[in-house]
Amino acid sequence: MKRTVLWCCLAVAQLAAMAQNGGISQEMLREIQKGQQPVNRAIANAIAANNINNLAVNHQNAGALDTYFSVETKSQTITDQKSSGRCWMFSGLNVLRSDFALRTDSLTVELSQAYLFFWDQLEKANLMLQGVIDTAKKPIDDQRVQFFFHHPIGDGGTFCGVADLSEKYGLVPMEVMPESYSSDNTSKASSLVASKLREFGLELRDMVAQGKKSADINSRKTQMLAQIYKMLQLTIGEPPATFTYAFKGKDGKALAPAKEYTPKSFYQEIVGQQLNGTFIMAMNDPRRPYYQTYEVEYDRHTYDGHNWKYVNLPMDDIEEMAIAQLKAGRKLYSSYDVGKCLDRQRGYADTENYDYGALFGTTFGMDKAQRIATFDSGSTHAMTLTAVDLDDEGKARKWKVENSWGAAWGQKGCLIMTDRWFREYMFRLVVDKQFVPEKILKAAETKPVMVMPEDPLFLPDE
Secondary structure (H helix, E strand, O other): OHHHHHHHHHHHHHHHHHHOOOOOOHHHHHHHHHOOOOOOHHHHHHHHHOOHHHHHEOHHHOOOOOOOOOEEOOOOOOOEOOEOOOHHHHHHHHHHHHHHHHHHOOEEOOEOHHHHHHHHHHHHHHHHHHHHHHOOOOOOOOHHHHHHHHOOOOOOEOHHHHHHHHHHHOOOEOOOOOOOHHHHEOHHHHHHHHHHHHHHHHHHHHHHHOOOOHHHHHHHHHHHHHHHHHHHHHHOOOOOOOEEEOOEEOOOOEOOOOEEEOHHHHHHHHOOOOOOOOEEEEEOOOOOOOOEEEEEOOOOOOOOOOOEEEEEOOHHHHHHHHHHHHHOOOOEEEEEOOOOOEEOOOOEEOOOOEOHHHHHOOOOOOOHHHHHHOOOOOOOEEEEEEEEEEOOOOOEEEEEEEOOEOOOOOEOOEEEEEHHHHHHHEEEEEEEHHHOOHHHHHHHOOOOEEEOOOOOOOOOEO
C-alpha cells in the first residue's frame, strides 16, 4: 500500500514537472475532462468499427448525379497511372494527344508515359547531384542541402516538366515503349535510386571539401549519372532512338503506311510547335497578391529546363479562361486537392458530401488561405479538365475531368465536381495564351517573385 501511494506521488510530481514547460498538468487534465459530455455509446461503437466517411455521408447529397454538361470536349480513352505519382505526366500527355486528335480529326494515338518518365528521372537525378555540388560548402543540416538529400528524386511534377521534357527528348507512341512493372509501381525502384543518389551526394560534397577541380567533379558526376541511367534502363526500359509507326483511325485501322520516326520527329508530328511560350500556368493562392508572377526555386528541371513559373489569379479569372478554352474544344491540364470531400465510389467531389462536424460535434472552419498556410490543403493530383456545365448567365455549375485511375473508376474514369468544390480545392490550370486576357498576359510577363520549394503549395502533382 505504501509503495502504491509513493508511486502515485512520484507520478503526480513527474506530471507536474513535465507541465512546467507546457506539458499537460493534473490541473489542466481535470479542466479538459470537466468539459466532456458522456460519450454516446452507440455513436462511439459505430465510429470505432466503421469508415468515418461512411458515417459522415450527407444523405441529402447522396442522390443520383446530374451528368449533363453544356460544354464538353471530345472523349478519349482513359489512362491509368497505377501505383505511381505520375498524374502530371498523364494529364499533360492527355492534353497533347487531345489537341492532336482535334487538329487531325481522324487520327488517334496513345503516348508513352514510360518514355518521358525515363528522362524525367534522369534529369531529377542530375538536379540532385548538381544541387549538392552547388551547395557543398554549406553545412549538411542547411535547409537547402537537406532539400536535396531529403527528396533526391520523386515521381511528381507539373505541366512545365511535360513541356520541357517533350521538347528536348521528343515523344513516342505507347506501343513503342510500353509501361514496365517499375514504371507502374515506382516505389521500390525509386527508393533504390534515391539511396544511390544520397551516397553519390556525400561523395561529391567530399570532393568539394578536398578542393578537387571542377572538371574532375563534373567528370565524376557524369559517371554517377551513367550508373543511374543503367538503373533506369533496367527498371523502366531503353528509350528508342528510332522506330516505325503507322497512325490509326478511330476504328483502330492504319490510315497510311508506316513511317520511320525519331522521338523528336514524332513530337513534331504530334505537337508541331514549341510548347514553351504558348501557355501560362495560373495558380489560385489567396495568401499572396493576385496578378503577380512567381517562380519556384529549384524546380525539378531547373538545370535542364525551366523553373516552374506561374501567375497568381482569383478564381473568377481562372474559371473565365477555362470556360473559353473548353468552348473551343480544348482540354486543360489542372490540379486539385483531390482527397478532400471526395466520394470515390461515385466519382463526385462536393463540399457537402460529408458532414464531419456533425459527427464529431465541432466545426472545420479554415478558409482556403488558412488551409494552405498550415499544410492542411494543397495541390496533390493533376487531372485533365474536359467539361463544364453553365447556367443561364454563363457561370459554372459543375465541372468534369478525365482522371488517370483507370476506366472503371468513378464516372467511367472521370470525376464530376461542383463549382463550390472547384473554387475551394482547385489550384493550378494551364491555359493556351490565345484564351488569356491581355491584363493577365501582362501580369505573366512581370519580373517573378522567387518562392522556396518548401512552400506548402509547391509540392509537385502526383
